[in-house]
Amino acid sequence: MIPEQGLVTERFEENRAHLRAVAYRMLGSLSEAEDAVQEAWLRLDRSDISGVENLAGWLTTVVGRVCLDMLRSRKSRREDEWDTHVPDPIVTDVDGADPEESAVLADSVGLAMLVVLDTLPPAERLAFVLHDMFAMPFDDIAPIVDKSTAATRQLASRARRRVQGTAPKPDLPRQRRVVDAFLAASRGGDFQALLDLLDPDVLLRADTGDGALGVSQLVRGARAVVAQALSFARMAQYARPVLVNGSPGLFTAPNGRPMGVMDFTIVGDRIVEINILADPQRLERPELRDLEPRSE
Known part of the structure; x- marks a missing residue:
């Protein structure tokens, strides 16, 4: 009782x-x-x-x-809106997570599974x-x-x-190396290096809320995803490593304004799925604004 x-x-x-x-x-x-x-x-x-x-x-x-x-x-x-919808990511610093967020992340579920x-x-x-x-x-x-x-x-x-298959066995050091290589190749505009990191059938899902950054979209195939990544090379200069739902990801906040969160599903040494949340309204969260900028 x-x-x-x-x-x-x-x-x-x-x-x-x-x-x-x-x-x-x-x-x-x-x-x-x-x-x-x-x-x-x-x-x-x-x-x-x-x-x-x-x-x-x-x-x-x-x-x-x-x-x-x-x-x-x-x-x-609409069905196409569901296709491009990215659930809310839990973004934490690579050096440590907020205790309350850590509790939510226990037995963490990745964005790919939430999708x-x-x-x-x-x-x-x-x-x-x-x-x-x-x-x-x-x-x-x-x-x-x-x-x-x-x-x-x-x-x-x-x-x-x-x-089934949406939650590969975690290997954080390997995943971090792949994400770091993706960021370096994006910043350098290295088409071949990006292509080498992507699975041929990679899927990119970008949820912009159909706001200032353009329409939400699905992009399939390595070459199409590379072209998309290169078009955002300038924004990559502002990206920094974070944990997204407990896995290595990227967070972009030029001038301290949250602009995007990137989540990667990695199998072996290849990226098989990228989920991007770039909806300004949904990124207006205190814990994102509080992430300290980091020089690379």
Whole structure:
């Protein structure tokens, strides 16, 4: 049985980072994840939980339901908008991460996986996230999606097949060498060096919010991606190494103004996918403005 309100508040705060991690993986949006966690607190505050023995499990279920409702009620986007949508990246300095961000990054999920999760039906996404990422039993997930346990297991299985291969085994030193080489080649306008770093079927996804930096786009194939990279050679002069969702990436902020975050999916020594968020509105985040410029 859960004791008095003061302890309930304390226990909620103890679970906040976990709830935020669940919501971020469900929604791919940091602001929406915060909204989901806040809604969970409001529901807790007005609920009779005198019979609740596992508050953490109760809160996880509530956040799951809230996120499911949010996914189902999102304004519909055109299919091409979903194709170019890049989820919110978690950007941290290579020398250390903010403790709260570190909690969200525990068992970090890369942007490439979040991109695929964004294409899943809401119930599939919830079943996969809660079971595969947070080890919630299917018996507990089934009531959230209003399915039988067997049907819920099938939802997660379908999602698992979709995301397979989007999270290569991490090798941070090797990934950093590849990203550093990409940055050097971009700055130097070295076409062949860039070509050598890219998988022939590499995919570049650029989400600009269709703002001042042009329209969002998908670019496929090494030569097309190299041409795109060379067109932004001037901006590469302002890029600096960061961690993007726990993996080596790049952050561009000329004159201290966040302009772009680049995330790389690397297999072996080749880049197979690049995700770029260059939407000025979504980059207006305090933790990005606080990243100190670094001279190379």
